[in-house]
Amino acid sequence: MIFSALKSFWHKLGSPRWFFEMSQTWVFVLGWMALLLLAAGFVWAIAFAPADYQQGNSFRIMYVHVPAAMVAQSLYIGMGVAGFIGLVWRMKLTDVAIAASLPLGMLLTALALFTGSVWGRPTWNSWWEWDGRTVSTLVLFFLYVGIYALREAIPGQVLRARASAVIALVGMVNIPIIKFSVEWWHTLHQPASFTIMEKPAMPVEMWAPLLVMVLGFYTFAGFTVLSAMRLEILQREAGTAWVSAWVSGQDPLDLKKGA
Template sequence: MKLKTWFHQWGSPRWFFEKTKPVSTVLGLLSLVFLSLGVIWGLAFAPEDYQQGNSFRIMYVHVPSALLCQSLYLFMGVAGFIGLVWRMKLTDVAISAAIPLGMMLTAVALITGSLWGRPTWGTWWEWDGRTVSTLVLFFLYFGIYALRQAIEDSSTRANATAIIAMVGTLNIPIIKYSVDWWHTLHQPATFTITEKPAMPSEMWLPFLVMVIGFYCFAGHNVISRMRIEILRRESRSAWVKSIATSGEKAR
């Protein structure tokens, strides 16, 4: 299959809807397995941290949430770019599907970070570079969500959303490198491609399992939301009506 053909197939709402049901199902099952294993392993069997005690276990929710909310925003930025350049309708569907989960995960990252910061730093909140830039990310998600609710014209809404999503990606490197650029209470990355993790395997293995589980859940959630949104937008098309008709006959 030629790359151009493959690219345009993925831009077709009908083709996407028909091909992604098994993908969504598999990702949902994988997320259930990995998250269940990660929660039990991380909360019940991982050893205590010699400095933070059991409070470090918040890491198993806080860090995956923080990583994933950034990844989802990058996903929105890329989708926005593709939508503006190639005018693919599916990209706006993808952005609309990613916003609720991204906003929720950013809130989870901020809340769990506050809970973790109290016993570790002695304060619920610190206006350091990473915390502030993550708060900015939450406002970006919320702003895009509010903008989509305020604009009625679908074309104008899609273009405005795409532009803000693209511009907002400039905040992601700030979140990532703020610990290197400014004095901050946040520690540098524990995991890097070139270096061994700075924690024992009994701690980082369940963390890795949780990260995989979070990303599988995000894939399942976003694809499921996209499929629902496609049905809503294409409700007058013949292929959607045929699905509704076949569903009624199955009853």
């Protein structure tokens, strides 16, 4: 029962048209959720969460730094998985997903590096230090930039999809390095405050707003990537009958929502 439902979902994923129609509601829901969560989380984190006993208010940068880094890595994992599926099953949608995830992943990695730097100045006493965590995150940024540049440089759609899928997949080895860098080596960066096995290394009034911000960043990423995928599908399928019908048949309000 579940297996056949999964199988039918898998086959439907092969159809850009089905994805386009299905994602319309998701974009709407995720967009509103992101707006509410980010607004609530930001006010909670800035105005109501208590200051840290050691770092004072500067620790609040965490409320942007942690979700930005988490979602940046998650988007890369998504690209790696999409690359794998694309290479084996030649599914059209996977390259659309990679193209749509790239810009946001790149921006969020840059944001994680920037907020980390601003946080490092008052706490570490340094804007930048070359340790395992900072370097592996910088490598993540270069991977994003590299795939982006590669896509711009290759004109053929098939070769472009294959090349970016290969790099996205190979670059996946960097993800565990980022994660475990603070455990494998002596680093300036502190180890994780949240682990699956142990309770958070901070009280609830500090991690609750962080949880809201993390959910806000994830829903925002979902909204942005789905929207970009829809746009990409429209561009790629521009000549087909269903796109022409959709463009001419819908009222302008729905068209705006789609883009």
